[in-house]
Amino acid sequence: MSSIIELLNENFPELQESELRAEIDQVGLITRYKMDDKVMDYGGSVQKMPLLNSGSLKIMRRDAQGNELILYYLQPGETCAMSLTCCLSDQKSEIRAVAEEDTTLIMLPAGLIDSWMLKYPSWKSFVMNTYRTRFEELLNTIDSIAFHKMDERLWRYLMDKSTVNNSHVLETTHQKIADELNSTREVISRLLKQLEKQGKIDLGRNKIRIKP
Amino acid sequence: MSSIIELLNENFPELQESELRAEIDQVGLITRYKMDDKVMDYGGSVQKMPLLNSGSLKIMRRDAQGNELILYYLQPGETCAMSLTCCLSDQKSEIRAVAEEDTTLIMLPAGLIDSWMLKYPSWKSFVMNTYRTRFEELLNTIDSIAFHKMDERLWRYLMDKSTVNNSHVLETTHQKIADELNSTREVISRLLKQLEKQGKIDLGRNKIRIKP
DNA sequence: TAACATAAGTAACAATTGTTACCGGTCGGA
DNA sequence: TCCGACCGGTAACAATTGTTACTTATGTTA
Numbered sequence: 001m002s003s004i005i006e007l008l009n010e011n012f013p014e015l016q017e018s019e020l021r022a023e024i025d026q027v028g029l030i031t032r033y034k035m036d037d038k039v040m041d042y043g044g045s046v047q048k049m050p051l052l053n054s055g056s057l058k059i060m061r062r063d064a065q066g067n068e069l070i071l072y073y074l075q076p077g078e079t080c081a082m083s084l085t086c087c088l089s090d091q092k093s094e095i096r097a098v099a100e101e102d103t104t105l106i107m108l109p110a111g112l113i114d115s116w117m118l119k120y121p122s123w124k125s126f127v128m129n130t131y132r133t134r135f136e137e138l139l140n141t142i143d144s145i146a147f148h149k150m151d152e153r154l155w156r157y158l159m160d161k162s163t164v165n166n167s168h169v170l171e172t173t174h175q176k177i178a179d180e181l182n183s184t185r186e187v188i189s190r191l192l193k194q195l196e197k198q199g200k201i202d203l204g205r206n207k208i209r210i211k212p
Numbered sequence: 213m214s215s216i217i218e219l220l221n222e223n224f225p226e227l228q229e230s231e232l233r234a235e236i237d238q239v240g241l242i243t244r245y246k247m248d249d250k251v252m253d254y255g256g257s258v259q260k261m262p263l264l265n266s267g268s269l270k271i272m273r274r275d276a277q278g279n280e281l282i283l284y285y286l287q288p289g290e291t292c293a294m295s296l297t298c299c300l301s302d303q304k305s306e307i308r309a310v311a312e313e314d315t316t317l318i319m320l321p322a323g324l325i326d327s328w329m330l331k332y333p334s335w336k337s338f339v340m341n342t343y344r345t346r347f348e349e350l351l352n353t354i355d356s357i358a359f360h361k362m363d364e365r366l367w368r369y370l371m372d373k374s375t376v377n378n379s380h381v382l383e384t385t386h387q388k389i390a391d392e393l394n395s396t397r398e399v400i401s402r403l404l405k406q407l408e409k410q411g412k413i414d415l416g417r418n419k420i421r422i423k424p
Numbered sequence: 425t426a427a428c429a430t431a432a433g434t435a436a437c438a439a440t441t442g443t444t445a446c447c448g449g450t451c452g453g454a
Numbered sequence: 455t456c457c458g459a460c461c462g463g464t465a466a467c468a469a470t471t472g473t474t475a476c477t478t479a480t481g482t483t484a
Contacts, residue, residue, distance in 0.1 A: 061351060063359040070478055071354070085344040094351060118330060131343050132297040138350045139273060139306060144281070145357045146394055147275040150471070166390055173431065184472060189432060205431060362441070385461065396442060401462065416451065417461065 004028050004106060006177040007053045011077045012034065012126075020120040024051075028106040033099040040097040046086035052078050055103025056164050060096040060180070069145075070157075070180040072137040073164045081134035086128060087113055100164060151191050154179055158201070162210055170208045216240050216318060219265045220378075223289045224338075232332040236263075240318040245311040252309040258298035260319040264288050267315025268376045272308040272392070280390040282369075284349040285312065285376045293346030296339060299325055312376060363403050365393055370413070374422055382420045 004025045008015060015021060028051075033039055039057055040046065050057075057074040059082070074080060074097075105129035116123040136200040141211050144153050157177065161170055178188045192208070195201045216237045220227060227233065240263075245251055251262065253271055262269075269286040271294070286292060286309075293305050299322035329336040356365050369389065372384055388398045404420070407413045414421040 035435085061354060061358075063273070063355055065359070067359050069354070069358045081343075081347065085340075085347055088340050089344055091344075094348070117336070124329070128297075128300050131293075131347075132301055132303075135293065135297055135343075135347070135350070138347070142273060142281070142350070142354060142357065143275055145354065146273075146281045147277070147279050149469095154276070175431080185432085186434085186473075187471060190471095193433080203432085352471085361439095387461080398443075398464085399441060401464085402441095405463080415462085 002086065006032060007104075007106060011052060011053050014122055014126055014129075015120075016167075017120045020123055023055070023112070024106065027112065028108055031105045031107050033103045033105070035099055035101050037099045038096065039096070039099060039103075040080070040093050042093060042096055044093045046083050046091075046093050047110050049083045049087050049110060049113055050080060050097075051106040051108065052076050053104040053106060056100040057097045057103060058100045058180075060098065061094070062096070067182050068096075068179055069182040071095065071141050072134075073160065075164065079130055081130050083114060084113065084130060086110075096145040103157065124188070128202070130173075137178065150181070150183060151194065154188065154191050155195065155200070157181060158195075158210060168210045168212065170210070171206055172208065173206060190206075216242060219316075219318060220263075224263060226334055226338055226341075227332075228334040229332045232328065232335055235318065235324070235328070236318065239324065240320055243317045243319050245315045245317070247311055247313050249311045249315075250308065250309070251311060251315070251317070252292070252295070252305050254305060254308055256305045258295050258303075259322050261295045261299050261322060261325055262291060262309075263318040263320065265316040265318060268312040269309045270312045270392075272310065273306070274308070278301050279331050279394050280308075280391055281394040283307065283353050284346075287376065290345075291338075291342055293342050296325065296342060297320075300310065302386050309333065320400060330347050362393070362395060362399060363406065366400065367412070369393060370420065370422060371406075380422045380424065382422070383416060383418055384420070 002010075005021060007030070008024060015024070029048075030053075031050075033055070039050065040133050042062065043064070045132065052074050053076055055076075059071045059080065060068050061071050062068040080097060082093060085091070086093055113127070117127060118124075144156060148156075154177070156168065157180070161172075162168060174188045174192065175185045177183075178185045181188070192201065192203060196203050200211060202211065214222075217233060219242070220236060227236075240328070241260075242265075243262075245267070252258065254274065264286050265288055267288075268348065269292070271283045271286060272280050273283050274280040292309060294305060298305055298333065312347050325339070329339060336341045356368060360368075366389070369392070370382065373384075374380060386400045386404065390397045393400070404413065404415060408415050412423060
């Protein structure tokens, strides 16, 4: 069981000021989530900002009819840009965050984000970097949806998931993939079979092995 | 010909500190663009941040094959979030900005954005609000592409363009619309004909009239 | 082991979007 | 006025994705 200071040292080296670390140590709350737990949900009010220490979160978007789509993953050392915008403007969440695996967060009270930006330069640049990288991720997501067909999107999805989970074997179902790409099981099955025929993957029940 | 101070009063009332206005007056450069001028282009380096005073900009994204897509419009009182991320991290532009009509900007040197955030609270909240609203616009764009068919996207495009241009008559071609929605002329022609049959619009050469 | 739920395979068909090809109308300059 | 560039209409077809329906395989539990 690591302390907050140890977690910060390991995952957030760019937060340099020792006074900042001390403050985080005082007000931060270490919170753990199990795989598939919801960390944040549509319409929920966002009072806390999460610093991700281990595991990973997937960030989802849905429309009025309930169709869902994955936007991007968050990994250790990162935080959720939507939390920032929500915390700073007291708005409801427009996204859902789900633990992709068992995940550890340091939760920070929303009110401090703003004042820390004036006090701690490294905090300000952390916040600005978060906006920048999340912006880029959203642009990548737009590229994927707008410019690529489903077979390419599926392949990239498998690559991303393999990176995030740090494994060549993905334990999931065709239905779950379809949900996260806003497609249907039949289409995903069809395209996975193509990838198998191309020799890129092996298929099994609840299992996709990506060949090296 | 308005002065910078007058432009700020009119379009950026939220920038409250008179010292901030004085600084902008000193270092800002009023720049004018004609319709279809490029204000920023893919891969260009971003040394200036634009405050939009009159007219409008459309922000575009493209992929490696040259396919383009409109992300959103900027209107008076707004600035480009990509400029912020680029200016603050000295990166190349990942988007293109084109004047949708004749447009007036106040250009600010990139280096000051950061220091002003510490000096002027209203500047900081302006920057943070910009991130928030652009984030929301990108999410809307994702919704549009991921969850809606081309007929709905086209209808929303016409609505948006009508709002931005403040007119019920759009002067454009089917080809241009197709480019901005990353589709083809034939598809757009087909769908526009549908909208005409539904009584929602009238079609003419270089002209689409949206019925009230 | 039998019964059951879940996951996956697949074929046939529908809907949407993209492609090719060609035609005719409009407008501006030579 | 005639030519040529541009714009729009449209049909036929192709490709992709989604839908329906049914089957087979696998793993769990009574």
